[in-house]
Every structure is written in C-alpha cells, then in structure tokens.
Amino acid sequence: MTAQLIDGNVLSKQLRADVAARAAALLARGITPGLAVVLVGENAASQVYVRNKVKACQDNGLHSVLEQYPATLTEAELLARVDALNRDPAIHGILVQLPLPAHIDAQKVIEAISPEKDVDGFHVASAGALMVGQPGFWPCTPYGCMKMLESIGYDLKGKHAVVIGRSNIVGKPMALMLLQKNATVTICHSGTKDLKAMTLQADVIVAAVGKRNVLTADMVKPGAVVIDVGMNRNDEGKLCGDVDFDGVNAVAGYITPVPGGVGPMTITMLLVNTLEAAERLFPI
Ligand code: NAP
Numbered sequence: 001m002t003a004q005l006i007d008g009n010v011l012s013k014q015l016r017a018d019v020a021a022r023a024a025a026l027l028a029r030g031i032t033p034g035l036a037v038v039l040v041g042e043n044a045a046s047q048v049y050v051r052n053k054v055k056a057c058q059d060n061g062l063h064s065v066l067e068q069y070p071a072t073l074t075e076a077e078l079l080a081r082v083d084a085l086n087r088d089p090a091i092h093g094i095l096v097q098l099p100l101p102a103h104i105d106a107q108k109v110i111e112a113i114s115p116e117k118d119v120d121g122f123h124v125a126s127a128g129a130l131m132v133g134q135p136g137f138w139p140c141t142p143y144g145c146m147k148m149l150e151s152i153g154y155d156l157k158g159k160h161a162v163v164i165g166r167s168n169i170v171g172k173p174m175a176l177m178l179l180q181k182n183a184t185v186t187i188c189h190s191g192t193k194d195l196k197a198m199t200l201q202a203d204v205i206v207a208a209v210g211k212r213n214v215l216t217a218d219m220v221k222p223g224a225v226v227i228d229v230g231m232n233r234n235d236e237g238k239l240c241g242d243v244d245f246d247g248v249n250a251v252a253g254y255i256t257p258v259p260g261g262v263g264p265m266t267i268t269m270l271l272v273n274t275l276e277a278a279e280r281l282f283p284i
Pocket of ligand 1 (some may be wrong): 191
C-alpha cells in the first residue's frame, strides 16, 4: 500500500482559477486587487521567491508591484516605504520579503504594515486574531496546509494532530488552525524528549523543521496524514522535505510531496489573502 498523494500543484490550480474569477468580478466593478512585494538586498533565494509571487499575481488577474532596494537601505527608509504603501489605494496587500539585512529590525517593519494589508499574516494583530478566532489574515503556509486537509475532506474533530516545529510563521499558527478545527494538538520542537512517541500517536503530522528525514516510516501510525512543509536539499542538491518520502509513503494514508506540495500552496494562499484584502475593502 502506498499513501494517496495530496498534490499541491493540482489544488493550487483550482484555487488560483477561483482567485482569477473573483479578481475579474472585482475588475468589473473597477477595482484591481494589488500586491506590493518589497525586497531588500540580494539574497538569491529571496529573489526567486519574489519573482514567483509577482508572476503568480500577473497570471491570475492581480496587479503587483515589486520594489527592490539595495542591502544598504536604512530601516527608516524601509519604514517610510511601508508607510507610503499603507496609504496607496492601488495596493491592498503588502509583503516584505524576509529575511531582512541584519541592521533592520524585521519585527518593527512587520508591525508597520497596516493589519488590513498584512497578507502575509505576520503582524501581531493578525496573530492575535487567529488566536482568538477573529477574522484576520492567516499566514500563507499553514493556511495552505489547512486547504490541503480540506481538499481530502478530512474532518479534524477529535483527531490528534502533531506539529513538529514552533516558528511564528509555520508551527505555531498551524497548531492554532488545527485547534480551531477541533483537533487535539501537540506541538513538538527541538526540546521534545521523544519525538517518535508523539508522532506515533498522531492522526495528522505536520513537519515544519528544516531538516531532512526528521520523520521516518517507523515514526508514523499506519494511515496517518503527513504534511511536509520542510524545504531542504538532498545529497544530489535536489529539493526535499523533512519527511523520508519513500519510507513514509508506504505507511501513511495521505502524504504531500516536496516539491509540488506545500510550496505552491503558500503562494496560492498569498493570492487568496490579497484578493480578500481587496474584497473586504469593497464588499458587495
Ligand atoms: P524555523 O523558524 O527554523 O523553525 C524550525 C522549528 O523546528 C523550530 O521550532 C525548532 O525548534 C524545530 N526543530 C529543530 N530541530 C528539531 C528536531 N530535531 N526535532 C523537532 N523539532 C525541531 O523554521 P520555519 O521558518 O518554521 O520553517 C521550517 C521549514 O519549513 C524550513 O525548511 C523552511 O524552509 C520550510 N518552509 C517552507 C515553506 C513552503 O512554502 N514550503 C514556507 C515556510 C517555511 P526550536 O523552536 O526549539 O528551535
């Protein structure tokens, strides 16, 4: 038996078609949803990410602006740009690509983004809204994972979900989203004493660590749903996740691949959030 694949490319295509249709409906009312992506410095990976985000906007009827600045940009200059984008009526979503150069306080910059335009969902107001179950923007990566679970009709009520990783952008919001859907949630991290004992109890495992083979077949209950957020390189330099895919594939009920799993979903949910930011401003 092998697990059923949850294909992030296929699901993304469906969700992006819905985004394009809703963007066209807004356009018919004279509103073009707009995303501003701000990149500071020459980080090669970040340059690829921002290009992909801008292209995804263009392909799906959203307006996008890419602002690129040298690594020498000061914190004050960046804050001034964010302030201008907050006030720009053509921009409904603002994304400042992380990491930022060391001399810039990333949290300060995130907090400067208007919560109404915080389509990355990293602002403390967005995190607070998620925590208390109020409307806000959900961080794109865990939001995409929830859409993947939804796509297989998985009912989380009463299920045990184990999240490996507790970052503010993936692990913690992931745990809160699973909790909101009535799962019993365990969060594991580098201080967890017996990770295997935790994952073996899980009906759903989300691995968000950034280390290869954190999850192997002997750590997975037969039939469990396994979502792999990790992005690593194997010995051949190819992209791989945190999960030993071949081994776990033989035990799990569902599994997401890397590449072609959570990665495309993250950009898709950015489009969804940007569209929603515009829709909230101009409700029908
Ligand atoms: P992060 O901030 O480095 O957090 C990693 C987490 O893993 C930390 O909470 C850490 O615990 C925990 N951890 C480290 N070693 C562990 C171990 N041996 N056992 C259990 N937990 C362990 O990373 P992140 O930003 O959340 O990202 C995680 C991974 O997802 C990375 O590979 C990243 O590239 C990938 N990612 C992918 C996407 C996508 O779109 N596909 C988006 C975002 C991130 P402590 O807190 O105790 O240090």
